[in-house]
Amino acid sequence: MQTITKLKMLRNTVDGLRAGGARIALVPTMGALHEGHLTLVRAARAAADHVVVSIFVNPTQFGEGEDLDAYPRQLAADSALLEAEDVSAIWAPAPEEVYPQGYATNVSVAGVSSGLCGDDRPGHFDGVATVVCKLFNQVRPDCAFFGEKDWQQLAVIRRMSRDLDLTLPHVDAVHGVPTVREEDGLAMSSRNAYLSKEQRAAAGTLPRAMQAAIAAMKSGVAAAGALKELEDTLLTSGFESIDYAELRDADTIELANEASENTRLFLAARIGGTRLIDNMPAALNV
Ligand code: PAF
Numbered sequence: 001m002q003t004i005t006k007l008k009m010l011r012n013t014v015d016g017l018r019a020g021g022a023r024i025a026l027v028p029t030m031g032a033l034h035e036g037h038l039t040l041v042r043a044a045r046a047a048a049d050h051v052v053v054s055i056f057v058n059p060t061q062f063g064e065g066e067d068l069d070a071y072p073r074q075l076a077a078d079s080a081l082l083e084a085e086d087v088s089a090i091w092a093p094a095p096e097e098v099y100p101q102g103y104a105t106n107v108s109v110a111g112v113s114s115g116l117c118g119d120d121r122p123g124h125f126d127g128v129a130t131v132v133c134k135l136f137n138q139v140r141p142d143c144a145f146f147g148e149k150d151w152q153q154l155a156v157i158r159r160m161s162r163d164l165d166l167t168l169p170h171v172d173a174v175h176g177v178p179t180v181r182e183e184d185g186l187a188m189s190s191r192n193a194y195l196s197k198e199q200r201a202a203a204g205t206l207p208r209a210m211q212a213a214i215a216a217m218k219s220g221v222a223a224a225g226a227l228k229e230l231e232d233t234l235l236t237s238g239f240e241s242i243d244y245a246e247l248r249d250a251d252t253i254e255l256a257n258e259a260s261e262n263t264r265l266f267l268a269a270r271i272g273g274t275r276l277i278d279n280m281p282a283a284l285n286v
Contacts, residue, residue, distance in 0.1 A: 001083050003075075003090045007097060007138060013089055014052065014139055022049035026141035026171075028132060031055040032072035032190035033081050036180040040145040041085045043177050050088040052139050059095055061127030072190060091139060098134060107133045109163070112155040112253045116266050117277065120243045128153055129160045136166050143173040147180075149187045151264060151279045155253050179278070181207065187278045199272040202238030206278060209233040210265055213245075214282050217259045223247055234269050243268035243275065247282055259284050 004010045018024055025048035027040045037053075044051045055078055062068035075092060082090060106126050113125035136144065146154050154176045161167045161174050180188045184204035195203055213230040217223055231242045247256040247263045256263045265282040268275060 001079070001087055001089065003079060003092055005093055005097065007093070010089075010091055010093075010138060017050045017052075017088055023142040024048055024139065025051050026135065026139045026144040027051060027053045028135050028144065028146070029053060029055055030057045030071065030190070031078050032074055032193070033078045034180075034188050034190065036147055036149065036188035038081060038085060039180050040147060040177050041082065041087060043175065044143070044145045045086060047143055047145075047173075047175070048141075051086070052089045052091055052141065053082055053087050054091040054135050054139070056091070056093055056098060056131070056135075058098075058127060058131040060099070060130055061124050063121050063123060066121070067191075067194075070194075072193060091135075098131065106130055107160060107164075109156045109160045112152065112159050115248065115253055115255065116152050116244055116246065117268065118152065120268060125153070125156045129156055132157050133160060133164065133166065136161070136171050140170040142170065143175060144171055145175045145177055148176045149179040149189065149278065151176075151250070151266070152253055155251065184208075185211075187276075189276065191274055191276065194272070194274040196272060199238065199274070203271055203276060205234060205237040206239075206267065206269060206276060207280075209237075210267055210278060210280050214259070214265055214280060217282065218284055223256075223258045230267070239269045239271045241270045243270065245269075250281070 002013055004013055025044035027044050029037050041051055057071050059068055107129040108126045109129050118125050158174050161171060185207035186203050209230050213226040216226040227245045230245050245267045247259055248266055249256055250262045250264045259282040261283050263282045264279050266279045268277045
């Protein structure tokens with residue numbers, strides 16, 4: 001497994017891997033890898049001959065006052081995990097390699113970037129779309145893998161890939177991989193490491209309260225009431241604020257008043273200053 005930090009070297013390496021028609025899968029990450037990322041790597045491994053994992057804490061997707069500086073960086077530990085997963089190359093560029101002096105281009109995806117994290121974190125999805133567009137062009141993979149935990153991000157990347165024809169000839173598939181959860185149901189996230197022992201214990205309420213809200217809606221409770229109950233449960237369990245608890249269409253990310261065929265429940269809530277997000281299908285017939 002090679003760790004590559006320069007674009008020219010990446011191009012040479014990927015061309016070498018592709019020789020003879022081998023398929024390349026890309027798993028974009030910001031490092032601080034956990035079982036959720038490794039599940040993406042395994043899905044990528046099953047779909048392609050070679051897996052390239054990018055590790056890049058992308059500054060353009062962090063807003064002012066967010067955790068860019070504090071975001072965990074642990075390349076040595078991440079490399080050891082990826083070596084064991086038979087990854088062919090790690091693409092770990094420095095910020096100047098990705099955004100050299102004079103960099104002036106931004107990819108902005110309308111519609112699906114609005115609402116939810118798009119409203120709470122202005123500019124976040126422009127940063128994500130821009131860096132993922134660059135990663136696709138840098139690595140030129142045949143397919144790429146993303147976690148469904150960041151469902152809105154996945155919707156943004158899919159829209160961008162279709163709109164900018166990034167799906168052909170290189171990225172023929174943007175795959176979403178189901179969220180990997182801790183034993184108590186909390187979605188795995190690099191940010192869970194910020195939680196104290198008490199906060200971590202309380203955080204387990206989040207998926208349970210979401211499931212309870214979905215069950216209530218299935219049994220006929222109106223969405224407004226079920227979502228209010230969900231928020232109240234979290235606020236009495238140690239969460240200090242709720243950024244959003246909303247039903248939205250899974251593809252368009254448009255707001256839905258009630259659960260129906262293609263809706264998901266989306267939640268972002270803060271505990272001890274850490275912002276946790278999750279989403280689950282909320283179709284009445286599932
Ligand atoms: O999900 C992430 O880790 C990041 O948003 C991504 C897709 C690697 C882009 O920086």
